[in-house]
Amino acid sequence: MVEYGFQVKLNHKFPESWDANIRPRLHQVWGFLVLGLRYLVWYVGMWFHGKKPFIDQLHPVTGKQIYGVPLGGIGSGTMGRGFRGEFTRFQMRPGLYDYGTADADQFIVSVAGRAGGRARYQQVLSACDAPADRLSAWRWAFPGDLASYRGLYPRSWTVFTLPGEDLQLTVRQVSPVIPHNYKDTSLPCSVFVWDIENTGDEQKDVSVTFTFENGTGCKNSSAECSVAPFGSEQHSAGGVCGMAIDQEIAGVPCRYALAARLKDDVAVSRGSFDPTGNGLDLWNELAQTGSLTLQTDKAHGPDVGVAVSARVTVPAGERRSLEMSLVWHMPEVHFLGGERRVSRYYTKWFETGRQGADQLSRYALDCFSSWESDIEAWQRPVLTDPDLPDWYKSAIFNELYYISDGGSLWIRMPGEDQLPETDPRREYGRFGYLESHEYIMYNTYDVHFYSSAALVQLWPQLQLSLQYDMAEFVAQEDPETRTMLYSGQTAPRKRANTVPHDVGNPGMPGEMPFCNINSYQIHDVSAWKDLNLKFVLQVYRDLRVTGDRRYLRHMWPTCCAVMNVARAWDTDGDGMIENSGMPDQTYDTWVMEGVSAYCGGLWIAALYTMREMAREQALAEQVDLYDAMLTKAQKVYIDKLWTGSYYRFDSSASGHAQCIMADQLCGHWYLRSSDVTEPVFSHVETALRTVYEHNVLLFRDGRQGAVNGMMPDGQVNEHTMQSEETWTGVTYALAAAMLHEGMVEEGFRTAEGIYRTVYERIGQGFETPEALYPEKHYRAVGYMRPLSIWAMQHAWEQRRRAAGDAV
Missing domain, CATH: 2.70.98 (Beta-galactosidase; Chain A, domain 5)
Structure with a gap:
């Protein structure tokens, strides 16, 4: 029997009992009031027609503090x-x-x-x-x-x-x-x-x-x-x-x-x-x-x-x-x-x-x-590594439970045998997994961006299959109009040359995942600023992992198409995209306006990858185009957001624009996960240390991961519910970024707070939530994003390879 893992007696009682009954603060209620009323009307209509909502906010799932390792492989229940x-x-x-x-x-x-x-x-x-x-x-x-x-x-x-x-x-x-x-x-x-x-x-x-x-x-x-x-x-x-x-x-x-x-x-x-x-x-x-x-x-x-x-x-x-x-x-x-x-x-x-x-x-x-x-052969290098903490040896494998128990679906669709031999779906079928046990949407792409670190390292053909699906869906249009629950405006279900939010809700009668996409209906996801960029970044990362140049040739036209749409988001022509002032990215209650650290960083990273992919294909004109765009965007990013110690949340005049966002270097992290060593971003270590000192150490005594938003004065940003949450998967990604930059002790301490809280304090192991509140509450049990812990493993192995090369 191995020495490491989640260990308890059968009569174990966890020291704390949290629940999923979250309530917004009084000043946050006004932002949700109209949305809540529209959602309630929509929810009743769904119930009347026997349909299961993609998110059931009225009946959140509360964990039972009982779970262990689930049974079964991937995609078959x-x-x-x-x-x-x-x-x-x-x-x-x-x-x-x-x-x-x-x-x-x-x-x-x-x-x-x-x-x-x-x-x-x-x-x-x-x-x-x-x-x-x-x-x-x-x-x-x-x-x-x-x-x-x-x-x-x-x-x-x-x-x-x-x-x-x-x-x-x-x-x-x-x-x-x-x-x-x-x-x-x-x-x-x-x-x-x-x-x-x-x-x-x-x-x-x-x-x-x-x-x-x-x-x-x-x-x-x-x-x-x-x-x-x-x-x-x-x-x-x-x-x-x-x-x-x-x-x-x-x-x-x-x-x-x-x-x-x-x-x-x-x-x-x-x-x-x-x-x-x-x-x-x-x-x-x-x-x-x-x-x-x-x-x-x-x-x-x-x-x-x-x-x-x-x-x-x-x-x-x-x-x-x-x-x-x-x-x-x-x-x-x-x-x-x-x-x-x-x-x-x-x-x-x-x-x-x-x-x-x-x-x-x-x-x-x-x-x-x-x-x-x-x-045993797969796990042995991690378990026998004396430089890795014991808790991490449990976390890295136990968080992988979600790859099977996250509603995963692995199917063979009609006509797959007619696909080109270079298409991985012909040999490996189609793969889907839920955003959450209770957010029932397959392959929620803004979140998969984080969790794909596990898939591409362990089952890369499933990641490529998923990407081929996304490339196919990008070109599709669905003119069905729906009322967006947040704004009340109508919008088509899917616009051409946009990356879908998800590939369908398995609980929707008459619909079929992989055929009826974009089941998410809170916002018009065709206007989201992160989805297109995350597709491009994943293409480049996958290319670096697999070395499959045929994959690059297949994906390149789609990358160009989604980037052409994204260029229109630069509304003032300065080379940097702007957020709309509406929820338009994965933090879908945390509004960004103007240039934002999160989406601006993704834009810079995407421009860099487009330049490099063009270079690999000897497309000189495209290389020059994206090189010029990158240079302009980098300057604006510094000029509008750099404070001297971190990148501010956004360039707006709002009261929370100076917020220190835990995920501010998401674009940089993804480039490092793609083995990029070139200094595309400036002041990286300084910004990471600011995040560590504020969002980690000043939050719950450094024992609960990184809070999403912290003000410079050390107060948690309570502007919206998501700003005061700790996102478990974002914390693991942040820890990976720290490891890449040599902040080893800081990276492991940051991630340790999540593991200790989830598995030891509140008993949510094998159903890790998306979000933890400062105390007593969590949101969305059994979530996809914590699979990002495998980005930490990639960062660790990259450091080991670099050390070996140096010797």
């Missing part, structure tokens, strides 16, 4: 696991979450003194209390102080010390999330490996039984389910014995499959049970024999349960192991209210019928040891 043993937070329908806990989804241990003897100890291996109205015959609430949990995504370990039995059980949870492995990483499965150590002087007969029920802990399964065995209890060693549940989840066919590996010393049995009853029959059968009898009288109905039990004799002083798998096979994606169906990416290798689940079960049990070897 996930199941959450609580560190106490719950199966909870099911994301089986693309981008839509069920927060119920499936009570019958458990592991039960039975211990007898001899083979075939009656159990003298039997216990549900979970610290959870008994359900209120079922399974009362089971022994619940394992003593939490006798069990410990360690999570290091995509694996976890739970160690149980059985009281009075001289037995220690360790269950290792393994999901196939492996960098640069696209086949196995797409699979809807996990494996549980049980190591049983007998520390006493008496031989023990031990069985572990895996129980499971239909549905997702909520009433969304079909009225009629059925169970079926697969494999055989009589197979030779190496075979698989399992039970399956066939059902529909929200009208979509799904097969759950539980299986155990047959070995020479392991006997496997299976059965079914009623998960709504008291569970006495199953409990007594295990207690009497340590095994199950296959029955058919409980094989159909609205509520069914299956169980697979593996039994092994463990001699005194020795250790034995059991291997079990869980598969959820939903090969087709059905979007709400439509007839269009698409296949999940993993169906390239596994059958779409029920037998596909059986194949996946065998494959998972055959391959999990190689998965673990690959995971």
Whole structure:
């Protein structure tokens, strides 16, 4: 078992309990009043027509302080696991979450003194209390102080010390999330490996039984389910014995499959049970024999349960192991209210019928040891690096949970086999993930700009696929007019030569992500100043990472098109774009006016990348054009924003224009993430030190990351709600910028405040929020942007390479 990760006892209580019930300050209310009224009218209309809002502000999700490492690969649905043993937070329908806990989804241990003897100890291996109205015959609430949990995504370990039995059980949870492995990483499965150590002087007969029920802990399964065995209890060693549940989840066919590996010393049995009853029959059968009898009288109905039990004799002083798998096979994606169906990416290798689940079960049990070897090889350089802090070794991998549990969707669209061979979507399909568990929009691009650091380093072909989608969408127009909730003005859903905000809402009946884009309706995103620039910057970054010049040739016309639109944002012709005085960028309640540090910095960085991409293609005229524009923009940026110690928020005459913005050097950070060493921006270290001294050290004693806005006098900028928030992903990006500039201690301390707050103080691990308030509240649990922590890893590795080259 590895040394690092998120570590708690099963009876752990977090010291603080925060919630998502945020309220604006009195002086902030006026800015939201009209928006709130329009939103309420729109919300009622959505509810009346059975549509799910892309943001449900009336029912924010409050975390439960229970979560651990989730189950499953990328893009095929996930199941959450609580560190106490719950199966909870099911994301089986693309981008839509069920927060119920499936009570019958458990592991039960039975211990007898001899083979075939009656159990003298039997216990549900979970610290959870008994359900209120079922399974009362089971022994619940394992003593939490006798069990410990360690999570290091995509694996976890739970160690149980059985009281009075001289037995220690360790269950290792393994999901196939492996960098640069696209086949196995797409699979809807996990494996549980049980190591049983007998520390006493008496031989023990031990069985572990895996129980499971239909549905997702909520009433969304079909009225009629059925169970079926697969494999055989009589197979030779190496075979698989399992039970399956066939059902529909929200009208979509799904097969759950539980299986155990047959070995020479392991006997496997299976059965079914009623998960709504008291569970006495199953409990007594295990207690009497340590095994199950296959029955058919409980094989159909609205509520069914299956169980697979593996039994092994463990001699005194020795250790034995059991291997079990869980598969959820939903090969087709059905979007709400439509007839269009698409296949999940993993169906390239596994059958779409029920037998596909059986194949996946065998494959998972055959391959999990190689998965673990690959995971260990990937994580080892970080975990064994003596110069990296221990908390970071947990954070860098555990924040990656979102790549699978962020509503991720990996599909094969019709006609992909007709795409050019150079198009990554032909081979790797289409990838999407949500902005947040509760902001249900796929590939929200202003946010993906930050989180793409993880994707491009670990699964670069998915990043390229996403970019090819965006390039295609840029040229599209959608004339459907909608009323913007903030301004009340009408605007077309999508204008040509603008980068979309998102690629669709999976909860919108009659619409389909990747076909109906820009589900966000608060502002007219075609006028946003950051989206076009962020596309250009990602193209350049991806080029530096992959070295794919074909990618550059494909993206260059789109880069030129979006930059031509962006040039019109320079309203006074001085070479620098201006913000409109309306919310027109990712900080969508924090208004920028005139030249802003944030968008102005993105503009400078985009001009630099355009010049360099033109240079790589020997386009001399374009090189000269963008070089001249860059020189002018750099001068204006300094003249209008530099204060002598930082870049002011914007050039307006407003009271908060002098604000020190944590994200003021976002453009510089992105260039450094693209391995640019040329000094495109001036006064970088001075500005970063000002941010560190004010936004980090003067905020919550330096223990909660970087507040978005701080005034020069050391007061938090309370001009708007977002200015007084700490954005977890922005803090990680800021820390990465510090590492690039040699501010190593400052960078790690800045990021540490986020990890300590989220994982240790308030119990929001594996559902990291977008925003933390100074105290008691957070916003948007389970958010995309914290994946930017992988930019820190890139910065660290870049420093190591530079040090090696110097030697």
